[in-house]
Amino acid sequence: MKNRTDRVKSFMQYLTLFIGAAIMFLPFFWMINSSFKTEKELLSFQSFFPKQLLIDNFRQAWEMGDFPRYFGNSVFVTVVCVALTMFVTILAAYGFSKLKFPGRDLIFTVLVSMMMIPYEMLMLTNYETIRHMHLFGKIWSLIVPFTSSIFYTYILRNFFLSVPDSLYQSARIDGASDWQYLWEIMVPMAKPSLVTIALLDAITCWNSFMWTMLMSSGNRNIRTLPFGLTAFTSEAGVHYNLWMAGATIVVIPMIVLFLFCRKSIITGVSRGGLKG
Amino acid sequence: MEVRIEDLVKRFDDVIAVNKVNATFESGKLIALLGPSGCGKSTMLNMLSGIMPVTEGKIYFDDRDVTMLSPDKREVGLVFQNYALYPHMSVLENICFPLKIKRVPKAERIEKAKEYARMVHIDDYLDRLPKELSGGQQQRVAIARALVKQPKLLLLDEPLSNLDAKLRVEMREEIRRIQRESGVTTVFVTHDQEEATSISDYIMLMKLGVKQQFAKTRNLYNDPANLFVADFIGNPTINQLHGIYEKGNFRPDAYENAIPIGRYQIEDGSRVVFASRPESVIVEKKNGKTVMEVEETYVSGKDTLCVLKAGDGRLRAYVDNDSAPQEKDLVSVSFRDRGVFVFNEESGERYYE
């Protein structure tokens, strides 16, 4: 039973939302749209859409910009970093939720309060530490400092804490050790939390910029996509068609990930925002 | 397997949860640990399973001292109050889990799991997840999982408390049947005396960490060791009148006439509690001795429960429907030999004839 004003209201609501959505989406659209245009087409604004879908820009950027290497590095860093982080986080979350030892919760509270330290403050020393470890200019320098995450441990620990102790005792009586209990019972149960953590970590790793920039100043071969792209733009000069193709290469994998895991990413972010 | 506990003590900081308990659980029997909340019955169970370390004393399984053994080495099965089923595993996977940990080959463990699933009548639901089962079905899965590794001792923690009334009666008979079929020594914890008396072979009644009585179920009712036991077991509760014992008579505080109860080994003038089961109270037409007024009557089945006014005190008595008095009638009261006990008022200790 909708009357006229209601219909007008609802129309205005959707109109506003779609205009906003269009503005939010514009950069993506313009990026992909432009990546198929020739440079001439692009500067002259002859037509809104590309005349034909040129993959020439991609080919050129791919070859000129060392993108195969950057892409490989990004994939390697993301996969290894996520895998290691997950492993370390699972163990730590278990330790901080299910092992009973004096001072456990106090230690964890202190750790949680350390989440407010800005990374920029730690960067100076970590830069030196990486040098001392002889990792500077090596790809592992992009991974090693980031495998212990207090925030992910915090999320997973909260889940582990919600699992009743009777499950643990039951598994112990069934003959399982702590190790078996963790991997056979807790980890499968925590799948939703783990997926969220893995996604958030993958996004962070893939997009990491400043640290990569610092670490790759000694060796351009370890650049990952985001900084590789920035470097490419200053090396290749202003060719917007190539820029857009390069940007598309960097962004597409994450967009695909987003389209598949929208719900998990959104819940992960909303949980993360209130972390403190 | 026979279970023997010796001087078992569990202390939490200052609180003594279990205090010097001794007992032997006969092999193949169903034993109930009974008592009000906080009596230490769950603590006892947790010490038997090995989840909780023992403060003092010993636990023997047959002749083997298992006091310090970790739970996985004790060969016990434990069913938790909330069942503790693994939520991400199907019924079959849940039952298989203990065997999987023992590295039993897959085909063999599935075979075995199915056998136990059949035994607890859950074999139609093997592919379901725990959340898709009713409480009673979850209970069955939990029992099958506890039994599948063929434990020497099965422990059940308040197994029926999470079920609704009808299921509770059904499941307690099931537990009885499964226990008989598997023949495994079983200990279960409950606070419900009716539950304990209806299925167990033996009952250990506890209060504040102290064993009150450990006996065959029937004997707990017919031959209570003290006032607490007499009071805890039986529904309706045993009648209790406070008063003084004098030369074979009991003189209630609340009632003018003395009641002849026979000779006990009690000093004259001692304060005692005279307790009688409702079915041991004989109600007759008024004939001069021990007259009381009928206050209320309730018909339940073939009997009528009469509430008799004994001064300020009350006596409940079961009377045949045919010979039941009316409310306000005056009747004469006497007592059978069985189901009548005298206890020390202060300590609750029982006096014998």
Next chain:
Amino acid sequence: MNKKTKRYNGGRDPDEKFEASMIGKIALFLGPFMLGIVIFTIYPFINAFLMSFKENFSILRNTFSGWGLANYRKVLNDPIFLSGLKTTIKYVVIVVPISLIISIVIAVLLNNTRRFKAILQTAYFMPLVTSTAAISLVFRFIFANEGGLINKIITTLGQTQINFLGTNRWSEFVLYIFGIWNILPFTIILLLAGLQNIDPQYYTAAKVDGAKTLDIFTNITVPLLSPTIALVAIVNSISAFKVFDYVFQLYNKPGPGYNLYTIIYYIYEKFGGTKPQYGYAAAASIVLFFIIAVFTLLQRVLQKKTNY
């Protein structure tokens, strides 16, 4: 040893065994994590503090002339740092409220939609996952003088084109737009989560009382959402205080006329530049830490109050 004490010890044994195996377990489960935290968080945190008090510190020779507040004096009197602080605060003050207002409107509208939910969510939340390094290029392109979409629209409308990226005033404007665009999805998600916690009963009650849409928005939604709004404002302020990437990615330098020099830019230059001054960098980072700590504590207090 009499019988009683022997038995007592026997009873205690399981606990002691427990203790011994516990140390092994702690090492196994917490070792890897704590190793990472100690090396890459705790040690550098302490070191940054120490470094900020070391005067004339040289990292190469690892020497310093003494302990003192010289670094702090220098940094807090450094006009470049102070202008960086000013630029950063201006960024926070502009980007946080504007993005918040837009987000509240969008979140409230989104919360009432039934249709097109997936497509709208995708459009609004996609910036969450995308590399700002990549999207900054798109912004540079859209705001470019030659071939830029915005200038094309402006000239088509008969106006003179604007040098967005080359002038101080407009480069700031582009940075704000970029900052707002980036922070919107996160803000909207948090507000949506907050909106979902509001009991729909209140809306029904207000409607029964005859409240109009706008009345409901100002009298019910905003007050009930205010705890979330406050939290989001603080979280966003913290991240806005750390603005650096956006500037660097848009301009490769602190703005066309050195006009977008932020606190992190200062830290970055003092420690990564041609003439590194670690002491200054450390002191500046500690100033930043205290600014963020104040905001974080504020957030904690709010969180406790609102039961989030």
